[in-house]
Amino acid sequence: MDLTILYRGPLASCDYACPYCPFAKRRDSREQLAADRAALERFTAWVAARSGDRLSVLFTPWGEGLVRSWYRRALVELSHLPQVQRVAVQTNLSGRTGWLAEADRERVALWCTYHPGQTAYDRFLGKCRELAALGVRHSVGVVGFEEHLAEARRLRAALPDQVYLWVNAAEGRTYTDAEAEHWTALDPLFPYSRHPHRSAGLPCRTGQSVISVDGEGTVRRCHFVKAELGNLYDGSYREALGPRACPLAVCDCHIGYVHLESLPLYDVFAGGVLERIPAVAGGAAPPGPSRPRLPLV
Numbered sequence: 001m002d003l004t005i006l007y008r009g010p011l012a013s014c015d016y017a018c019p020y021c022p023f024a025k026r027r028d029s030r031e032q033l034a035a036d037r038a039a040l041e042r043f044t045a046w047v048a049a050r051s052g053d054r055l056s057v058l059f060t061p062w063g064e065g066l067v068r069s070w071y072r073r074a075l076v077e078l079s080h081l082p083q084v085q086r087v088a089v090q091t092n093l094s095g096r097t098g099w100l101a102e103a104d105r106e107r108v109a110l111w112c113t114y115h116p117g118q119t120a121y122d123r124f125l126g127k128c129r130e131l132a133a134l135g136v137r138h139s140v141g142v143v144g145f146e147e148h149l150a151e152a153r154r155l156r157a158a159l160p161d162q163v164y165l166w167v168n169a170a171e172g173r174t175y176t177d178a179e180a181e182h183w184t185a186l187d188p189l190f191p192y193s194r195h196p197h198r199s200a201g202l203p204c205r206t207g208q209s210v211i212s213v214d215g216e217g218t219v220r221r222c223h224f225v226k227a228e229l230g231n232l233y234d235g236s237y238r239e240a241l242g243p244r245a246c247p248l249a250v251c252d253c254h255i256g257y258v259h260l261e262s263l264p265l266y267d268v269f270a271g272g273v274l275e276r277i278p279a280v281a282g283g284a285a286p287p288g289p290s291r292p293r294l295p296l297v
Helices: 030-049 069-079 098-102 121-134 146-158 177-186 190-194
Strands: 002-008 054-059 084-091 108-113 137-143 165-168 210-214 218-222 225-231
Touching (some): 002 030, 030 069, 069 084, 069 108, 098 121, 108 121, 121 137, 121 146, 137 146, 146 165, 146 177, 165 190, 177 190
Parallel strands (some): 002 054, 002 210, 054 084, 084 108, 108 137
Antiparallel strands (some): 210 218, 218 225
């Protein structure tokens, strides 16, 4: 079996206070943290037992995972399993990075978000440079708020050309063409994020080769479709895997629409879908039929 898994356990606490995030500065109780740790360790053990499969894992916690020892340990352990093709995590990069020296740098990767106002620019850039020195694959990005534009430009200028800087359209924000041009100058792939994508009835890899798993092991096709396909740990999800169209009207999150077969993003991000690293350095559009086109709206 060749499967990509988006794992999101019960962790919801974060050390940042971003005004656009409902989980800002939320604290989990000791009991909640213990439950999250147990759920993650159960999932890691399941992956370790799947020696005959080809698996890729992206951790997408609501909170910040890498300040927790069990997430760091999970990335290290999974990166050394031969059945794991890639293990990646979304992170604000607030924690230390030295532990990544223990991971298999050919398989581990980070999807890093810079939040101006929550961390010092020099500190964040320093973390990026630590990742580069360790040889850890990573992408870096920001949310496209106007007040973040100057910092995003500063960051793009400081990062090596081969490090992709992505820009997420702010939720609910409508960009004028002039505003979109500013962000596209930083991220050539920003047009994909600018508008939600029509997805109803269109083929999507989720539910076939991509699944979402929560802390209880409940399997769904993706984070955004609530219908259950079964449970990971009793194997009941397997019979439900298969090609299926998207039941939602639109898809507006990268971790969802990247899997739409109507978009060429598996070509654009070939070899780096989970960590959001394009096949062409810096996010430049590849030539020919894979060249990015404006999203469907």
